[in-house]
Amino acid sequence: MNIIKNIHLLEKKIKELKKKKKVIGLVPTMGNLHNGHIKLILLAKKYVDIVIVSIFINPMQFNNLLDFKKYPKTFEQDCYILRKEKVEILFCPDIHEMYPHGLKNYTYVDVPKLSNIIEGRARPGHFIGVTTIICKLFNLVQPNFSFFGEKDYQQLLIVKKLVKELNYPIKIISLPTIRLENGLAFSSRNKHLNSLEQEKAPYLYKTIEHTCNVIIQNKGKKIPKTINISRQYLIKKGFYIDIFDVYNSKTLNPISKENKSIIILASVWLGNTRLIDNKKIILKN
Known part of the structure; x- marks a missing residue:
């Protein structure tokens, strides 16, 4: 597995893959991978030549600093899982790589209405963080397909709307929620x-x-x-x-x-x- 932490190295790799006319799939994650993520990766392999998994705990989508700091970080275990599933590329930038000038006054992407109702009302600013990082990842990876779980249903609709209205040439594929035997959704x-x-x-x-x-x-x-x-x-x-x-x-x-x-x-x-x-x-x- 090729582990890439630098944007410029990722861009170089993407150019190589595009020259070879490879079909690219992106599975965006925040790490702490579980069976739901594995199912997304397996689904992606049915559609694409190269699966790229991103791991980035995005501070912009957290409502408070404490929640961000306590988010589970299991990088070594995640790498083990990705190698086992034969994922070709892991993109795992740090915060400075993705937000080199900090979060204050950073350019953001907002999907109006859908981002401000229901979950968006309960967590103000959350979906702006999600759509901003998704756009950054789409711009960097240039995938043909991107894969999302249906547990985050409002997020899924927002991403689909974003792709349609910003004219991204990307097909969004969703996966039904993966559950434990007792019905609890993997999270x-x-x-x-x-x-x-x-x-x-x-x-x-x-x-x-x-x-x-x-x-x-x-x-x-x-x-x-x-x-x-x-x-x-x-x-x-x-x-x-x-x-x-x-x-x-x-x-x-x-x-x-x-x-x-x-x-x-x-x-x-x-x-x-x-x-x-x-x-x-x-x-x-």
Whole structure:
């Protein structure tokens, strides 16, 4: 595996690959790799000649310095995983390489509306950090394909909108959420859960699934009541709720009677750990 930490070396390598007409795939990560990342890499290998994984813990997308500092860093273990999966290139720049003049007054990329609702309202500035770093990576790697998980559903829609509106010649491929046997979505933040919280955490997706089943059984009626019951159940289980609601799955607008494709988005706190999850459903007449 070729480990590249310098932008100029990456640019040189990309030029070589483009000359050889290689199809390039980018899997952007913040490290602390888990089974969800591995599945993304395996998916990428079906589409491209060269898989490039980036590891960069992006300070611009964190709401507070403490959260940024405590983000799990497992570089040696990550390299072991990537070598095992035969990833060709790892791009792992440091902060100074990506933001040489610091974050203050740095040029940023904003996807309006979608970045300021739901998760964006709960975490102001978060998605500006995401879209800015994604644009930087797209410009540097120039991938033909880029791969994202569906657990971060709002982020996925924002990236797709960014690619379309900024005319990037990149195809975005998404992967359904990868879960543990108990239903909990794989996440780097799961490591922050203590033993009791690990026992409680699966109730989030179980509650989402149950809520979806009730909505389907009621044929889309009494949704506010159904959501409220689910929220109260999670609160009794010890969760603090930022977001637990139903949205139009294509626009993330509030649902209307005409909506058939809807999604439950959830962002909750369990102790000091923030968990996010979702589930999409299709309502039939």
